[in-house]
Amino acid sequence: xxxxxxxxxxxxxxxxxxxxxxxxxxxxxxxxxxxxxxxxxxxxxxxxxxxxxxxxxxxxxxxxxxxxxxxxxxxxxxxxxxxxxxxxxxxxxxxxxxxxxxxxxxxxxxxxxxxxxxxxxxxxxxxxxxxxxxxxxxxxxxxxxxxxxxxxxxxxxxxxxxxxxxxxxxxxxxxxxxxxxxxxxxxxxxxxxxxxxxxxxxxxxxxxxxxxxxxxxxxxxxxxxxxxxxxxxxxxxxxxxxxxxxxxxxxxxxxxxxxxx
Numbered sequence: 001x002x003x004x005x006x007x008x009x010x011x012x013x014x015x016x017x018x019x020x021x022x023x024x025x026x027x028x029x030x031x032x033x034x035x036x037x038x039x040x041x042x043x044x045x046x047x048x049x050x051x052x053x054x055x056x057x058x059x060x061x062x063x064x065x066x067x068x069x070x071x072x073x074x075x076x077x078x079x080x081x082x083x084x085x086x087x088x089x090x091x092x093x094x095x096x097x098x099x100x101x102x103x104x105x106x107x108x109x110x111x112x113x114x115x116x117x118x119x120x121x122x123x124x125x126x127x128x129x130x131x132x133x134x135x136x137x138x139x140x141x142x143x144x145x146x147x148x149x150x151x152x153x154x155x156x157x158x159x160x161x162x163x164x165x166x167x168x169x170x171x172x173x174x175x176x177x178x179x180x181x182x183x184x185x186x187x188x189x190x191x192x193x194x195x196x197x198x199x200x201x202x203x204x205x206x207x208x209x210x211x212x213x214x215x216x217x218x219x220x221x222x223x224x225x226x227x228x229x230x231x232x233x234x235x236x237x238x239x240x241x242x243x244x245x246x247x248x249x250x251x252x253x254x255x256x257x258x259x260x261x
Contacts, residue, residue, distance in 0.1 A: 021229040023086055026079060030212040030221040032114040032193070033057050033072040037125045038135040038149055039065060049125040050132035050140065052115040055214050056095060057221075058123050059103060059198030060205045066124065067200050069150060070209070071112055071133055073193030074223040076184055082230030085182045087173040090158075090194075093210040093219035094165030101199040103207070104156035105171060107180050108192040110145065112138040123206060152195040162207070170224075181225065 035058045037046040046066060051058065057070040072090075090105060115132030119125040128140040137144050138151070145151050157176035162169045171177075184191035199205050210219035 020231055023226050023228050026223075026225040026227050028074045028076070028078075028223045028225070029217070030072050030223075031075040033070060033211050033221060034112075034114045034117075034133050035059075035068050035070050035119075035125060036133055036135045036150065038067045038069075046125070047134055047136035048128045048140065050115060050117040050128040050134050051119040051125045052113070052129065052132045053118045053213055054120060054126070055211055056119075056121065056123070056208045057196070057211045059196055059207045059209070060101070061198075061200065061202050062123060062206050063204045064124075068123070068125075068198075068206070069200075070196040071108065071114075071150070071193060072196060072221055073108075073191065076181065076191060077188065079185060079225075079227060080229055081185070083185060084228040084230075085178050085185065086226040086228055088177040088181045088226075089173045089224045090171045090177075091168060091222040091224060092162075092171070093168050093214070094162060095208040095210055096166070097162070097164045097207040098205050099202075100161055100163035101202065101205060102159050103162045103171065104159040104197050105177065105194040106152040106154070106156050106197060108195050109151040109153065110138055111192055112150075113140070115140065121208075123208060150195050156197075157194065165208075168219075181223075 035051040035054075035056075037049040037051075039046055057072070058068040059070055061067050092103075112133040113131040115129040117126040117129045117132050128134050128137075130140065132140040134140050135150075136148055155176075157180050158171050158174040160169070160171040180194070196209075198207055209221070210216070212220045214220050
């Protein structure tokens, strides 16, 4: 917002003009993702299993009864402070799937790690490496989750039925997704990303999605934002010397007339 001073006789009136940049689209690849592995029903075992550096992230349930949940995080530091998020959607590439069911994004409440574990294409994970997130630990083997299976908001920020692959799928923008990203912009230290959860109660309904380590960049998880950048810094345009002189003369005349009256 720029204040432009218009001088007419003895008066100087600020005329305010609002400068607003047009919205821009921002596409961000994930900077961290991994899969944690639990046992359906008993919620025990698999504590030392992860998949931090593999080509896939995994959800839902294997034939063995192993439940998988994926973690994903995006770096927002390149977006100017004060920006307004207008929409937020997340794109995934489904490599393979057994059925169509809902995938949900839940805001994560604590920091977690992506380590060097690599389970390849099997979907059963690999022994956790230092710093990996697992079902029991957000940083293996030293820092546990407050709750096994991850610390996240129970209510999903967005849910979308996702089917078979290979195909790209988008979880579309919702007010809650927008609020998540806006909150992370305002408080970067709170950006712990989302937990991606499928059908934990199903049977043999596994889904494999491409991770950020996938060979094809177009397949990697992507956050797509529409962002309104902040307005330029406001400031008053200083009056030139001639205008100051005119204003001073006008004020002097006004005071003289008041004295005579």
